[in-house]
Amino acid sequence: MEVRDLxxxxxxxxxxxxxxxxxxxxxxxxxPGPAAPRTVAGLDVSYAGDGGDAEARLAAAAVVLDAATLExxxxxxxxxxxxxxxxxxLFAFRELPALVEALRALKTAPDVLVCxxxxxxxxxxxxxxxxxxxxxxxxxxxxxxxxxxxxYERPGEERGSTSPLRDGGEVVGRVLRTRTGVKPxxxxxxxxxxxxxxxxxxxxxxxxxxxxxxxxxxxxxxRDALAAAPRGT
DNA sequence: GCGACAG
DNA sequence: ATCTTGTCGC
Numbered sequence: 656m657e658v659r660d661l662x663x664x665x666x667x668x669x670x671x672x673x674x675x676x677x678x679x680x681x682x683x684x685x686x687p688g689p690a691a692p693r694t695v696a697g698l699d700v701s702y703a704g705d706g707g708d709a710e711a712r713l714a715a716a717a718v719v720l721d722a723a724t725l726e727x728x729x730x731x732x733x734x735x736x737x738x739x740x741x742x743x744x745l746f747a748f749r750e751l752p753a754l755v756e757a758l759r760a761l762k763t764a765p766d767v768l769v770c771x772x773x774x775x776x777x778x779x780x781x782x783x784x785x786x787x788x789x790x791x792x793x794x795x796x797x798x799x800x801x802x803x804x805x806x807y808e809r810p811g812e813e814r815g816s817t818s819p820l821r822d823g824g825e826v827v828g829r830v831l832r833t834r835t836g837v838k839p840x841x842x843x844x845x846x847x848x849x850x851x852x853x854x855x856x857x858x859x860x861x862x863x864x865x866x867x868x869x870x871x872x873x874x875x876x877x878r879d880a881l882a883a884a885p886r887g888t
Numbered sequence: 889g890c891g892a893c894a895g
Numbered sequence: 896a897t898c899t900t901g902t903c904g905c
Contacts, residue, residue, distance in 0.1 A: 699895095706895070706896030713896090741896080743893040749896095750895080772894045782894070803894045841894085 656764035658755050659790045664738070671745045675781040681789045684775065688794045688848030692766035695722045695860065697869020698757070698787070699771045700750045701877040702737070709740040714884070715753035716877035718869060719765045722859065725868050732880040733757040743803070746772060747783040755790065767848065767856065768795035769869045774845030774853075776804055776820055776828035788846020795845035796853035798867060802841060812836055815858060829854055833861040840865065 665671035696719045703712040713736065719729040733756035739748035773782035774797040788795030805822035807830045814835045820828035820843070828843030831854055842857055844850045860867035866874075 700896080702895085702896045704897075711896085737896095741895070743895095746894055777894080797894080799894050801894070803892095 656758060656761045656791070658759050659792075661751060661755060661790070665748060668742055668745060671739065671742075671748050672779065675779050675786070678786065678789050679779065679781045682775075682781075682785055683847045684844060686794070686847045686849070688852035689766050692722045692794075692856070694719050694728055694763075694765040695767045695769055695856065695869055696720075696758075696761070696765035697769045697867065697871075697873040698754055699870050699873035699877050700753060701874065701881050703881050706737075707741050709737055711737045712881065713737055713750070713753060714877040714880040715750060715757045716873040716880065717754070717757040717761060718872040718876055719761065720860075720869055720872065722766070722856075725860070725862070727872065729761055729763070730876055731757045731760040732876055733760065734880055734884045744778045747786045750783070751786065754787065758787075758791065764791070764793060766794065768793050768845070769856075769860070769867060770795060770797040770845065771799070771870050771873075773797045773799050773803055773828070773841070774843035776822065776841065776843035778804055780827070782843065782845070784843065784845025793846070794848040796848050796856075797843050797845055798857055798870065799841040799843075800866070810839055817854065826850075831857060833858065833867075834865050837865050
C-alpha cells in the first residue's frame with residue numbers, strides 16, 4: 656500500500672516537535688469512521704537488548720485481520736534500527752521508519768490501523784496513531800497499556816465499562832475495560848475515526864484477552880522476526 | 889524548580 | 896521496550 660514519505664526527518668527534539676505541530680492540522684478528527692470495517696491492521700514493534708537506547712535493533716510488524724472472524728489476512732515485518740532516542744511525546748519517531756516499511760509491503764490497504772500507543776491523548780495532540788493516520792490517510796487510533804497524559808476515574812470492573820480520559824479541559828480518550836476484573840486499556844482516536852467507533856472496534860478485537868488480537872498477533876510476529884534475524888537481514 | 893513520562 | 900522468580904487463580 657501507499658504511505659507518504661517521512662522527510663524531513665528530525666535530528667533534534669526541537670525539529671521533531673516542529674514536525675508534529677506542522678502535521679497536526681492535517682488530522683481529521685470529525686469523521687465517524689468506517690461503520691463496518693472489513694479488515695483491521697495491528698501494528699507493534701519489538702526491541703533487542705535495551706530498547707531504550709538509540710539505534711537499538713528492532714522489528715516492526717503489521718498484521719491484517721478480518722474484522723469479523725479475526726483470522727489473519729496478511730502479515731508484514733521489517734527489521735531495522737531505532738530511528739530516534741526514546742523521549743516521551745516523541746516516541747513515534749523511534750518506530751515510524753520500520754512501521755512505514757512494514758505497511759508499504761502490504762499488498763492491500765487495511766480499513767483501519769490499530770496502533771500500540773496513543774493518538775490525540777498526547778501533549779501536543781499528535782501521538783503515534785495520529786502520525787501514522789496522516790502518513791497513510793487511513794482511519795487510525797491507539798490503544799495504550801499505561802497512562803500518559805490526562806486524568807481519569809477508575810472505570811467499572813465489568814468488560815465494556817469506560818471512563819473519560821481528560822486533559823486540559825477536554826476529553827482526549829477513554830479508559831476501557833476489555834476484560835472483567837483486569838486492568839483497563841487507554842483508547843484514543845488518531846485520524847478519521849471517532850472515539851466511539853475506536854472503542855467499539857477495540858471490544859470487537861478483544862474476545863479473550865486484555866489486548867486486542869491485532870496487537871497480540873503483531874507482537875508475536877515482531878518478536879519472532881527479531882529472533883530469526885540475529886544480525887541485519 | 890521538581891517530578892512524571894506511550895514503548 | 897527489555898531484563899526476571901515466584902505466586903495466585905481459573
